Amino acid sequence: MSDVVVVDYGAGNTRSVRAALTHLGKSSVVISDPTAILAADFVVLPGVGSARSAMEHLNQTGAADALRTRFDNGGATLGICLGMQLALQTSEEDGGVTCLGLLEGDVRRLQADRVPRLGWANVDPWNESFYFAHSFVGQSTDTVATSDGFCVAVRNGSFFGVQFHPEKSGDAGLNFLEQCLTLV
Amino acid sequence: MPYSRLIPCLDVANGRVVKGVSFVGLRDVGDPVELAKFYSDGGADELVFLDITATPEGAKTMTSVVAQVADVLEIPFTVGGGIRTVDDASRIIEAGADRVSLNSAALSNPELISEIAELFGSQAVVVAIDAGDGVVHTHGGRNATEIKTVPWAIEAASRGAGEILLTSIRQDGQRTGFDLELTRQVREAISIPVIASGGAGNAQHVVDALRITDAALIASIVHENPSGLKGLRAEIESLGITLRPLKEKV
Numbered sequence: 001m002s003d004v005v006v007v008d009y010g011a012g013n014t015r016s017v018r019a020a021l022t023h024l025g026k027s028s029v030v031i032s033d034p035t036a037i038l039a040a041d042f043v044v045l046p047g048v049g050s051a052r053s054a055m056e057h058l059n060q061t062g063a064a065d066a067l068r069t070r071f072d073n074g075g076a077t078l079g080i081c082l083g084m085q086l087a088l089q090t091s092e093e094d095g096g097v098t099c100l101g102l103l104e105g106d107v108r109r110l111q112a113d114r115v116p117r118l119g120w121a122n123v124d125p126w127n128e129s130f131y132f133a134h135s136f137v138g139q140s141t142d143t144v145a146t147s148d149g150f151c152v153a154v155r156n157g158s159f160f161g162v163q164f165h166p167e168k169s170g171d172a173g174l175n176f177l178e179q180c181l182t183l184v
Numbered sequence: 185m186p187y188s189r190l191i192p193c194l195d196v197a198n199g200r201v202v203k204g205v206s207f208v209g210l211r212d213v214g215d216p217v218e219l220a221k222f223y224s225d226g227g228a229d230e231l232v233f234l235d236i237t238a239t240p241e242g243a244k245t246m247t248s249v250v251a252q253v254a255d256v257l258e259i260p261f262t263v264g265g266g267i268r269t270v271d272d273a274s275r276i277i278e279a280g281a282d283r284v285s286l287n288s289a290a291l292s293n294p295e296l297i298s299e300i301a302e303l304f305g306s307q308a309v310v311v312a313i314d315a316g317d318g319v320v321h322t323h324g325g326r327n328a329t330e331i332k333t334v335p336w337a338i339e340a341a342s343r344g345a346g347e348i349l350l351t352s353i354r355q356d357g358q359r360t361g362f363d364l365e366l367t368r369q370v371r372e373a374i375s376i377p378v379i380a381s382g383g384a385g386n387a388q389h390v391v392d393a394l395r396i397t398d399a400a401l402i403a404s405i406v407h408e409n410p411s412g413l414k415g416l417r418a419e420i421e422s423l424g425i426t427l428r429p430l431k432e433k434v
Contacts, residue, residue, distance in 0.1 A: 012304060015280035019255045050305055082305075114377045114398060116307040116346045119186030120229055120428035129428045131260055132186060133282070133307035135346075148185065168260045168282065170224070171431050 004028040004181075005040035007067070007083075010057045012048025017080065020167035024178050032057065034066035042181060043070065047081025047165060051107070051136075052094035054082060064100060071102045074158045078180050081134060084154060084161030088138050103156045105140025112148070121147045123164065128172050130164035137163065187428040189229040189399035190390070190417065191379060192406050194219060196265075197237045199245040217252045219410070224259050226413035227430050231257070232285065232349070232401060235265030242266065247279045254280020262310055264349075273300045277308060285310040285349055288322045291331065294343055301344030306376075309347075311340040315366055316353035325353040333366070334373050341374040348374065349401065351381040359385030359404065362393040371397050387419035394425045 003026040006014050014030045021028045021044075028044075029036070037043055045067070048054075058064040070077060079087045091097045091107035099107070110117055116135045123130055123145050130147075137150045138161075145153035145162075152163035160180060166173035194201050200214040220231055233253070235246040243266050250263055263276045264285030273284045290297050290311050301309045314321040315333040322329060337348050350370050352363030362383045371378040380393040381401035393400045406413050417427055 011274070011278075013254075013277050013280055013282065015251065015254045015278070016282070019280070020258060022255075023258075048304070050302065053303075113185060114375060116305075116376065117186060118307060118347060118377050119189050119398070121186040129187070133260070133346075135306055165260070168258060170258050173258060 002027045002029040004042045006030045006044045008032040009049050009054040017046050017167040032061035032063040034062040037066040043077040045079040045083030047083050051091040051097040076158050079161035087161050102159050103142045107136050107138050110137045123147045130169040132164050188394040191230045191401050192223045192228050193232040193401050193403045195234050195236050220253050227417050231261040233263045250279040250281050270299050283308045285312045287312040297343040306344050306346035309345050311345040312349040314351045337370045341376045347377045349379045355383030361389040368396050391423040
């Protein structure tokens, strides 16, 4: 069995996150099968596509329910970018989407000087730079880190979500991923 | 605000990096994977790969290059050249690229911008504009169109582009500095980020561009001395632009 299940949304770049996992010595598989999601030691909800198409795919395949059950059972899950946003209750993206609701909070269109917010930015209080590429942003009572005042990391129980792309954030990103994997 | 970005651009033909990369410290100067890693280690914030082959065989080769690069690179990269359909974009993104850059295909079919943005998000779509004398050019800057530069940038943004890669044809390859006026005009007209391109000859040129825009594309200035990227970053910082802090490898 693979070390990590990367949840499949049906489209997008999952290769980079798998490459980063390989770099850390972890095998991975891209799949939306509910049984695999429930059984995995570690699950990554990657950051690809749009909220509506991703939720449709997760609902149709049964992955959405599996992720909720997994959360209730305390299974470690990392959400990246859109994957973090999907863990909240609703998103304004695509005219309004009901998300997984693992954490309190919602996702709104980003109000920033330039949108999409692209590039490396410092994350507080970690004092580390990571790569961002987003047009929407979460708001949550479970916020554990911010960047330019935006919520960029949430944590509740076994779910950890980050707005940045650790798989695209060089050594800082790899270190972050490695630490996440040790939470299992 | 995110840090200003420094983005080396690599031209690729038939799976090999072409055009003026010097040999310092590289085993195989034409290998896109090795060069990508080298620039990434040297402090590039992102990379752009431009497929200049534009043949069906070239596209197939490019996809495999993208996959190999994605397996070793831990910074984002954009791929442009020969992307004419949603399928072309999907192929490149699924192979591991973060973003695709559209040029003439977006001009002839602006819908393509929205279609790719809907599928992968705006952040995945860069529209490259080769600008000169107020109008957009095609074919590597050789053919002028009737389309005005600033209105086209506005349309691209409204159709869902996540960034404009703006090349001044006049300045490209001249190494006398970016076209700051053009960059300012385009950036002020839209609310998505703009990468200035064409004309970087020294650190001061890059600094001048980064004072008015979000990112600068660099080519010959870094290809002539790939190991000089760290020094270039330091010089840019000493001139007053804050770049992301680089971690020293342990």
